[in-house]
Amino acid sequence: MTTTPDPATAAQAVFVESAEHAGPGEAPEPQQQGKQKSHGQFADMWRRFRRNRLAMAGLVVVVILIVLALLQPVISPYDPYDQNLLNTLASPGGDHLMGTDALGRDLFSGLLYGLRLALLVGLLTMLGSMTLGVTLGALAGYRGKIADGLVMRTTDIFLAFPFLIGAILVVRTFGTGVFQVIIALVILGWPTAARLMRGQILALRESEYVEAARSIGASDWRIVTRHILPNAIQPVFIYSFTSIGVAVVAMASLAYLGVGVPPDTPEWGRMINMGIEQVQVAGKDFLWMFPSAAICLTTLVFAFVADGLRDSLDPKLR
Amino acid sequence: MRKQAWLRAAAGLTAAALVLTACSQKSNEGSGDSDGGDSAPSAGWPETPDVEIKDGKPGGTFRFGITEPTAIDPYNGQESEGLLVTKQLFTGLVQADPDGNIEPGVADKWEANDDCSQWTFDLKTGTKFHNGEEVNSESFKRGWERVSAKASASEVAYHLTGIEGFDEMQAGTANALSGVDASDPAKLVVKLTDPNCEWYVRTVHPVFSPVPSTAGAPATNTAYVEAPIGNGPFMMDGPWQHDVGIKLKRFEDYSIGHKAYLDSVEITITANGSQDEYAGYQNGTFDWARMPTPVLEQARATYEPQNQWITRNTNGMNYLLVMGTQKPLDDVKARKALSMAIDRDAIINGVFKGSMTPATAFVPPVFPDAFQEGLCEACTFNLDEAKKLAKEAGLAEGTELNFQFNVDAGHEEWTAAIKDQLETNLGLKVNLSGVQFPDLLNNEQQPGASGIYRAAWGADYPTPSNFLQPLLSTEAIGAGPSEPTTGDNRGRYSNEKFDQLLKDGFATKDEAERIKKFQEAEKIAIGDDQALIPLWYRTQHRLANTEKFINLRMDFSENPDLYEISIK
Numbered sequence: 001m002t003t004t005p006d007p008a009t010a011a012q013a014v015f016v017e018s019a020e021h022a023g024p025g026e027a028p029e030p031q032q033q034g035k036q037k038s039h040g041q042f043a044d045m046w047r048r049f050r051r052n053r054l055a056m057a058g059l060v061v062v063v064i065l066i067v068l069a070l071l072q073p074v075i076s077p078y079d080p081y082d083q084n085l086l087n088t089l090a091s092p093g094g095d096h097l098m099g100t101d102a103l104g105r106d107l108f109s110g111l112l113y114g115l116r117l118a119l120l121v122g123l124l125t126m127l128g129s130m131t132l133g134v135t136l137g138a139l140a141g142y143r144g145k146i147a148d149g150l151v152m153r154t155t156d157i158f159l160a161f162p163f164l165i166g167a168i169l170v171v172r173t174f175g176t177g178v179f180q181v182i183i184a185l186v187i188l189g190w191p192t193a194a195r196l197m198r199g200q201i202l203a204l205r206e207s208e209y210v211e212a213a214r215s216i217g218a219s220d221w222r223i224v225t226r227h228i229l230p231n232a233i234q235p236v237f238i239y240s241f242t243s244i245g246v247a248v249v250a251m252a253s254l255a256y257l258g259v260g261v262p263p264d265t266p267e268w269g270r271m272i273n274m275g276i277e278q279v280q281v282a283g284k285d286f287l288w289m290f291p292s293a294a295i296c297l298t299t300l301v302f303a304f305v306a307d308g309l310r311d312s313l314d315p316k317l318r
Numbered sequence: 319m320r321k322q323a324w325l326r327a328a329a330g331l332t333a334a335a336l337v338l339t340a341c342s343q344k345s346n347e348g349s350g351d352s353d354g355g356d357s358a359p360s361a362g363w364p365e366t367p368d369v370e371i372k373d374g375k376p377g378g379t380f381r382f383g384i385t386e387p388t389a390i391d392p393y394n395g396q397e398s399e400g401l402l403v404t405k406q407l408f409t410g411l412v413q414a415d416p417d418g419n420i421e422p423g424v425a426d427k428w429e430a431n432d433d434c435s436q437w438t439f440d441l442k443t444g445t446k447f448h449n450g451e452e453v454n455s456e457s458f459k460r461g462w463e464r465v466s467a468k469a470s471a472s473e474v475a476y477h478l479t480g481i482e483g484f485d486e487m488q489a490g491t492a493n494a495l496s497g498v499d500a501s502d503p504a505k506l507v508v509k510l511t512d513p514n515c516e517w518y519v520r521t522v523h524p525v526f527s528p529v530p531s532t533a534g535a536p537a538t539n540t541a542y543v544e545a546p547i548g549n550g551p552f553m554m555d556g557p558w559q560h561d562v563g564i565k566l567k568r569f570e571d572y573s574i575g576h577k578a579y580l581d582s583v584e585i586t587i588t589a590n591g592s593q594d595e596y597a598g599y600q601n602g603t604f605d606w607a608r609m610p611t612p613v614l615e616q617a618r619a620t621y622e623p624q625n626q627w628i629t630r631n632t633n634g635m636n637y638l639l640v641m642g643t644q645k646p647l648d649d650v651k652a653r654k655a656l657s658m659a660i661d662r663d664a665i666i667n668g669v670f671k672g673s674m675t676p677a678t679a680f681v682p683p684v685f686p687d688a689f690q691e692g693l694c695e696a697c698t699f700n701l702d703e704a705k706k707l708a709k710e711a712g713l714a715e716g717t718e719l720n721f722q723f724n725v726d727a728g729h730e731e732w733t734a735a736i737k738d739q740l741e742t743n744l745g746l747k748v749n750l751s752g753v754q755f756p757d758l759l760n761n762e763q764q765p766g767a768s769g770i771y772r773a774a775w776g777a778d779y780p781t782p783s784n785f786l787q788p789l790l791s792t793e794a795i796g797a798g799p800s801e802p803t804t805g806d807n808r809g810r811y812s813n814e815k816f817d818q819l820l821k822d823g824f825a826t827k828d829e830a831e832r833i834k835k836f837q838e839a840e841k842i843a844i845g846d847d848q849a850l851i852p853l854w855y856r857t858q859h860r861l862a863n864t865e866k867f868i869n870l871r872m873d874f875s876e877n878p879d880l881y882e883i884s885i886k
Contacts, residue, residue, distance in 0.1 A: 083738045085661075085668025102612075102669055102731040103738070176751055258725035263752040264734035274730065278612045280596060 048312035055308020058301040065298065069116040078106035080113040080266040089284060098290050101274055103264075107287070110266030111294055117267055118248045118298055121182055125247035128186035130240040133193020134233065140194065141201025142224055152198070155191035163188055167250060168259050181260045185247050192243075193236050200232035234313050241306040245299030252295055268295050362666065362675030363618070363857070366629050369871045374579035374884020376568070380867065382606035382878065383588040383595040386561055391543045392527035393465045393536050396474045401524055402877040403585065406566055407448075407548035408527035409574050411439050411458070411506070412518060414874045418633065418684060418780030420519060424453060424528065424549070424574060425506070434515040434827060439506040446571050447530040448553040454503035457528035457549075463487065463495050465525055470536050477525045477778065480517070482509040515827045519779045551578040551881050563587050566880075579869075579884035596861070605863035606870070606878045611728050614859055615671040625864050630872050633684050634776040634856030635677065635785065638736075642849055643799070643810045644768035646719065652711035653848040654696040656719075656770070658704035659743040662697070662853060665735045673859065677852035680844045681782040681836070684855075688782035688833045693845045694852055701743055708744050715745040720769030722761060725752040729772055763802040771808070776856065780874055782836050783823060789850070790843045792817050811849035816842045 049055055068075070077097070084104030092099040098107035140151035158166070170184035204210060205228070213223050254260035255269030263270070268291040275288030387400030395404040411425040425439040445453045462481070465472045468490035478484050482497025497509035510517060520526065528549060533542050545557040551572045555565040566583040588594035592608040596617065599607035609617050621627045640647055640656075647653050662676035679693040721737060723729040730752065737748040749769075753761065762771045777784035788794050788805065792812040796804035803810065816839050823835035843849045862870040862878070869882040 081738075083668075083735060085664040085735060088668045088671075103735055104668060258730075258752050263723075263725070263730050263750055264737060277610065277728065280593065280610060280613045281616050284612075 045312045049308050052308040052311055054304045055311070058304025058308065061297070061301040062305055065115060065301070066119060068112060069119045072112045072116045076109045076112050078109040080105060080109040081264070082106070089278070089287075091283065092286050099286050101271070101287060102278070105266065107271070107290060110271060111268075111290055113266045114268040114271065114291065115294065115298070117178060117261070117265070118251065118295075121178065121185070121251045122244040122247045122298075122302070124182050125185040125189060126240045126244050128182065129189030129193050129243065130236060132186060132190040133240075134197050134229070134236055136190070137194035137197025137236070138201055138224055138229065138232075141198035142205060142220065142228070148198070151194060155194050158188060158191045161188065163250065164253060164257075167254055168257070171254065171259050176260065176262055178261055181251050181254060184254075184260075185250055189243055189247070193240060196236045196239055197232060200235060201228055204228050204232055238306060238310045238313065241309060242303065244306075245302040248298050248302075249295060268292075363629050363673055363859075365631055366627060369869060371869050371871075371882050372884075374869060374882070376577075376579055376581065378580050378867070378885035379582045379584055380580050380605050380878070380880065380883055381584040381586070382604045383586045383591075383598055385589075385591045386587050389543070390558055390564070391536065391546045392461065392524045392529070392548075393470055393543075394472050394474060395524045398875060398877070401875060403564055403566075404524040404527070404546070404548075405550070405873075405875070405877070406552040406583070406880055407546050407550045407554065408524055409548075409550045410524065410526050410528075411441075411521040414522045414780045416871055416873050416879060418874050420522065420780070424458075428518050430515060430517070430827070434513040434517070434825060435510050437508045437510070437517055439508075439518075441504050441506060442574065443504050445549060445573050447528075447549045448547045448569055449530055449532065450571070451530045451532075453528050453549045455500035455506040456503065457530065458506050458526070459495065459498045459500040460531065460533070461527050461529040462498060463493070464529060464533060464535065466495060467493065467535070472525070472536075474523075474525045477520060477523050480510050480512045480514060482511050512824075514824045515832060516781055516783065516824070516829075519781045522779055549574075551575075552583060555582060559587075561587050561589075575881075578881050580880065583880055599861045599863075605867060607861045609859060609861065611670065611673065614673045617861065618859070621861055626861055628860040628862055628870070628872055630858055630876075631675065631682065631684055632776075632856045632858050632872070632876050633682065633780065633874060634774060635680060635682050636674075636774045636853045636856065637677070637680070638851040638853060639762060639771040639773040640809050640848070640850055641762075641768045641770070642847075644766070646711075646713055646717050647769065649711040650846075650848055651707040652713050653851065655704045655708035655711060655713060655744060656740065657694070657696040657848060657851045658698070658700045658707070660736055660739055660851070660853070661699040663699070665732055665739075666854060669732045669735055673857065674854040675857055677855050679840070680850065680852050681785045681840055682855045685780075685782045687830075688837060690837055690840065693841060694848075695845065696848055697852055704743060713744060713746065716747050717745075718747045718749060720767075721748050721750045721771075722758055722769070723750075723752055723772035724755040724758045727755070733772060762808045763804075765800050765802065767808075770851070773850075774856070782833065782840075783820065786836060786839055786843065787820055790816065791820055809849060811843060811847070813842060813847060813849075
């Protein structure tokens with residue numbers, strides 16, 4: 001039968017990792033409070049983050065979404081690929097909470113499956129472009145000269161591409177599939193992270209504590225990874241977190257245009273596309289409304305969380 | 319060749335959907351045996367009754383939408399939208415009625431010599447172009463040479479293939495068609511290099527239109543290309559406003575038949591095709607409209623009771639192009655297994671809400687004399703037999719099958735349904751991919767192409783052979799095994815017996831005998847060899863304003879028959 005893209009396991013790994021980044025606050029609060037003194041920076045951050053109601057609400061929803069995505073195989077009422085040509089375009093209600101599509105596939109199950117895909121793509125894209133961006137940005141910023149010129153001119157080239165056009169090009173080059181989409185989004189996402197990183201490094205490279213480290217003979221590798229990175233990475237991290245929502249929308253846009261995931265994949269953009277075909281038919285608006293709402297919700301909550309993160313990390317707002 | 323045309327017309331979706339035919343409103347109960355008594359409703363909506371044509375009265379403006387045409391000048395008329403306009407502006411030697419029957423045009427008599435290598439058309443005298451010039455045999459010769467000339471770069475010149483001297487003109491080594499004799503103004507004599515006893519049918523195509531002496535070459539006289547002066551029942555009312563519209567008015571000196579009744583025709587060029595047309599009909603700005611497939615059911619419920627609904631089986635076929643020279647479909651059993659594993663009724667009812675009719679032959683029922691209902695035995699859903707044949711052909715669990723379609727033309731759903739059926743019923747692993755239309759055409763031409771491709775075909779001339787020769791004859795491959803195909807036989811089907819039967823058919827003067835040959839050929843290619851997998855016939859649905867107008871019907875090209883339409 002139709003295969004689920006296999007990244008299920010990879011996805012879980014990502015989710016765990018991102019949960020660490022996004023919400024160290026999973027731990028029970030009293031414990032958190034108790035640790036406050038010994039665990040200065042993070043506890044501080046968490047305290048400030050919690051004060052931001054919108055961010056907290058966003059975080060709760062993000063956690064719920066992640067749990068839903070992880071549990072999708074268990075809680076999905078139907079196989080999202082299962083067609084039933086005897087019950088196509090059924091209205092919401094009854095056996096099908098959100099109705100069925102033009103092939104009789106359960107819309108709610110499709111939405112859950114799409115959530116899994118969206119989070120997978122969003123998080124992997126974030127990780128990928130952050131890793132690539134930080135590495136190359138650090139290289140450019142710290143080494144300067146040729147490395148700097150090379151990396152920065154490359155980012156110029158990539159940034160010159162309109163995002164969607166660039167992504168379509170990449171997907172057409174690599175073929176159809178979820179991972180091809182991720183690759184495309186990473187390729188187009190890393191330059192901004194790299195530029196941010198480079199700017200930070202340039203500022204910190206000349207700072208006194210770095211000079212001190214250099215004077216006692218620390219290697220470049222040690223200086224960058226132990227002294228500069230921890231101080232430089234915050235803006236990049238926040239930017240990357242914001243980009244999760246962008247990646248979700250980008251994937252949906254690609255799918256809406258018929259590029260990216262295979263055509264019969266229950267993916268939000270594809271679902272909206274199929275819904276739009278029915279837009280002149282009375283009473284079939286649910287087909288595009290549900291997946292559209294899902295995209296809005298997902299991008300919105302990630303944006304809230306990113307916003308809260310920025311506020312809690314920004315020393316000026318302390 | 320009308321493939322592309324349809325795509326444009328569909329401009330969004332839908333039209334692309336397709337086909338079907340006539341008389342046979344049979345319900346294929348085939349799906350019954352799989353679902354154990356689950357009796358699905360039979361697929362297909364019946365044709366609406368033929369309209370009785372009455373005498374009209376002058377007056378009125380008829381309004382409807384099309385998408386931007388490629389060309390309205392006959393030298394390059396190639397898709398439904400442009401041809402619609404061209405057919406109003408020009409009347410050729412012969413014409414097709416809405417059922418595809420040939421009727422006189424400028425010619426009132428035509429006959430071939432004994433071996434069908436020479437055709438003689440007797441022309442009516444005294445008929446006029448819109449500018450008053452008389453139409454004679456020279457007008458036709460001029461028109462055809464204008465199409466054939468290398469410098470014109472016509473994309474539809476191939477219709478004139480087979481006329482003596484055509485190849486030389488295409489090569490640029492001659493500037494006249496040596497095989498066309500116009501020395502007698504009232505007689506047109508055409509010599510063919512390939513004898514063809516149904517050649518006259520070809521001249522239905524507007525590319526065979528006469529042009530006046532002022533037409534000039536398309537490259538130099540662009541004013542004519544934008545506002546052609548023809549001899550048809552309507553004339554241009556101002557030049558073609560690109561992306562905006564085209565206005566036509568009645569030609570008062572038309573003498574080939576009665577004059578048109580309508581004062582004028584207002585054609586709006588829409589951006590979104592059928593979507594805009596449907597919306598325009600609903601708000602009263604159009605008198606005729608196509609509709610996106612999804613709204614058909616709802617529109618029919620609204621408009622059929624008001625007698626504003628037209629359903630017709632038309633000249634076309636939707637099918638799966640099969641790469642029969644490549645694994646895994648190089649075995650006829652594999653091809654039949656595939657065909658039998660597709661439950662056409664279920665797809666038509668589920669995805670198309672019943673608006674298509676399942677195909678059981680390749681030449682559609684719109685040709686009642688040639689139609690062989692049930693010829694394609696493997697077109698009936700038969701799960702057990704499909705599994706058996708698949709096994710014999712080596713289609714094992716997990717065998718990969720490539721399946722491509724073109725995106726944004728309304729094919730996403732039904733192709734996904736076919737994929738699901740093939741995977742569920744035969745255990746295949748179907749790699750369904752959607753690509754842009756030009757990519758689809760390019761991919762299927764490649765020597766290594768395998769699997770199945772979404773395809774549709776509309777005949778250029780109202781004859782069954784136009785479904786067989788271009789798509790299935792060896793000569794229509796046009797390339798060696800390691801080269802991309804150049805003809806329309808993209809599946810590279812090649813069968814000597816089939817080729818010979820077609821050839822015999824073209825050389826047979828008696829029409830009934832000729833059709834018999836074509837039927838035998840179809841039996842071999844589709845019935846025995848399953849060279850292509852028919853899906854559903856082309857059925858078209860239209861909305862027509864019967865409150866204001868009479869004589870509203872679809873012509874053979876699926877357009878409103880503007881010539882007969884009249885106000886009430």
